Amino acid sequence: MAATGSPITVVEETPTPVRRAAVLAIGTANPSHCVRQDEFADWYFRVTKSDHLAMLKDKMKRICGKSGIKKRHILPTEEMLNAHPQILDRAVPSLNARMGIAADALPEVAAAAAAEAIAEWGRPASHITHLVVTTSTGGAAAPGIDLRLAALLSLHPAVQRTLLYLHGCGGGASALRVAKDLAENTRGVRVLVVAVETGATAFRPPDEAHLEELVGAALFADGAGSAIVGAIADDDPAVQESRPIFHLVSAAQVTMPETARAVELRLGEVGVEYRLSAVLPSLVRDSIGRCLMDTLAPRGLAGGGWNEMFWAVHPGSRAILDSYEAALGLEPKKLAASRCVLSDYGNMLGATIFFVLDEMRRRRRRRLGEGGDDEEEEGDQKCVWGVMSALGPGITVETMVLRAAGVVDEH
Numbered sequence: 001m002a003a004t005g006s007p008i009t010v011v012e013e014t015p016t017p018v019r020r021a022a023v024l025a026i027g028t029a030n031p032s033h034c035v036r037q038d039e040f041a042d043w044y045f046r047v048t049k050s051d052h053l054a055m056l057k058d059k060m061k062r063i064c065g066k067s068g069i070k071k072r073h074i075l076p077t078e079e080m081l082n083a084h085p086q087i088l089d090r091a092v093p094s095l096n097a098r099m100g101i102a103a104d105a106l107p108e109v110a111a112a113a114a115a116e117a118i119a120e121w122g123r124p125a126s127h128i129t130h131l132v133v134t135t136s137t138g139g140a141a142a143p144g145i146d147l148r149l150a151a152l153l154s155l156h157p158a159v160q161r162t163l164l165y166l167h168g169c170g171g172g173a174s175a176l177r178v179a180k181d182l183a184e185n186t187r188g189v190r191v192l193v194v195a196v197e198t199g200a201t202a203f204r205p206p207d208e209a210h211l212e213e214l215v216g217a218a219l220f221a222d223g224a225g226s227a228i229v230g231a232i233a234d235d236d237p238a239v240q241e242s243r244p245i246f247h248l249v250s251a252a253q254v255t256m257p258e259t260a261r262a263v264e265l266r267l268g269e270v271g272v273e274y275r276l277s278a279v280l281p282s283l284v285r286d287s288i289g290r291c292l293m294d295t296l297a298p299r300g301l302a303g304g305g306w307n308e309m310f311w312a313v314h315p316g317s318r319a320i321l322d323s324y325e326a327a328l329g330l331e332p333k334k335l336a337a338s339r340c341v342l343s344d345y346g347n348m349l350g351a352t353i354f355f356v357l358d359e360m361r362r363r364r365r366r367r368l369g370e371g372g373d374d375e376e377e378e379g380d381q382k383c384v385w386g387v388m389s390a391l392g393p394g395i396t397v398e399t400m401v402l403r404a405a406g407v408v409d410e411h
């Protein structure tokens with residue numbers, strides 16, 4: 001597909017929608033422990049007592065240097081690792097210790113992000129009708145983090161809970177897809193969506209036999225993202241309460257052919273184990289254009305040119321963003337919000353997409369509200385239609401067509 005082209009005409013999923021879902025508020029939060037990427041290799045090898053593995057440490061420094069990350073928040077501290085020595089010993093089961101750390105810490109981080117979204121929404125938490133929570137690293141228990149979160153936020157006892165486990169980096173987008181369906185199918189539904197992740201469940205010392213874990217240790221980070229999703233309808237009195245940020249126009253999920261082993265997540269005796277194929281960036285470069293074309297063509301978006309839209313791409317890593325850019329012929333400004341989030345927070349798996357949406361609307365507000373003159377930002381403020389894209393295990397591609405609220409379509 002050409003990078004530029006004819007005006008965009010979107011085929012709506014429901015031609016005469018009674019209700020159309022929209023993101024009404026966004027919140028984010030992180031644990032307080034922040035590490036600088038240029039200091040991470042020294043910290044990581046010291047706290048894992050691995051300074052003797054000099055070649056691995058050098059490799060880790062090279063990976064960190066090419067990661068596109070400046071800093072990120074992580075739950076593990078030296079004190080925590082000293083209190084749980086089994087985390088540093090691959091020969092000893094450590095799942096219980098890791099799940100305990102996640103169960104203690106993550107509800108608070110998730111609640112902080114959700115509380116920020118609820119405050120922006122401006123209505124009582126008890127008005128939330130549905131809660132969709134996703135995590136790949138925050139345990140596997142029932143009742144799970146969703147029930148704890150409902151209690152911390154004083155949600156209504158009848159709130160309907162859905163918990164999505166192990167959707168990886170696509171988790172936030174999956175949860176938004178579920179929330180969109182819930183909101184559009186029942187009048188008055190207001191969904192609180194929360195994604196929360198920690199690398200504590202996957203933190204291990206460096207090992208020559210598990211080099212992809214060096215990559216994960218260099219990229220993955222901890223945080224929570226949240227959104228309120230509701231449906232906007234002309235005949236809905238609740239519309240008065242809502243100031244949409246992004247309309248959720250249509251959603252799709254596809255799996256790239258023959259990639260079932262490219263990205264894997266597993267819960268094992270030593271916590272969350274993952275496989276990241278070294279050829280992941282090239283797999284994405286080769287297939288993402290076709291995947292998006294197949295997904296978006298039926299919705300009328302494949303003929304308009306990728307640069308005519310704004311892009312909210314999950315920053316799996318610097319190389320993954322490079323692959324999107326190369327495959328789609330995107331101008332550098334298109335992925336500026338994704339690269340900014342990667343740089344400041346790292347890859348927080350499912351939580352990251354909320355940070356990207358938040359960063360995009362912040363840039364829009366800055367531009368529209370303060371009359372900024374940054375040409376790079378200006379391009380995206382004018383785009384009405386956008387694509388949210390995130391890759392999960394599989395490689396599973398989650399895609400959502402977005403429409404920016406408050407932007408006039410000039411076509």
Ligand SMILES: CC(=O)CC(=O)SCCNC(=O)CCNC(=O)[C@H](O)C(C)(C)COP(=O)(O)OP(=O)(O)OC[C@H]1O[C@@H](n2cnc3c(N)ncnc32)[C@H](O)[C@@H]1OP(=O)(O)O
Binds near residue numbers: 167215276280349
């Ligand atoms: C979890 C989910 O559900 C979805 C996800 O988002 S998964 C996370 C997605 N991200 C990734 O998998 C990382 C993709 N890779 C990258 O971003 C980049 O390769 C990188 C930042 C790790 C390195 O940058 P680069 O430009 O490729 O530099 P390059 O010099 O080729 O690689 C640096 C080193 O990393 C090693 N490396 C890169 N990818 C590796 C992998 N998957 N496993 C092991 N080693 C790897 C290279 O072999 C190289 O080692 P040497 O320096 O010893 O030669």
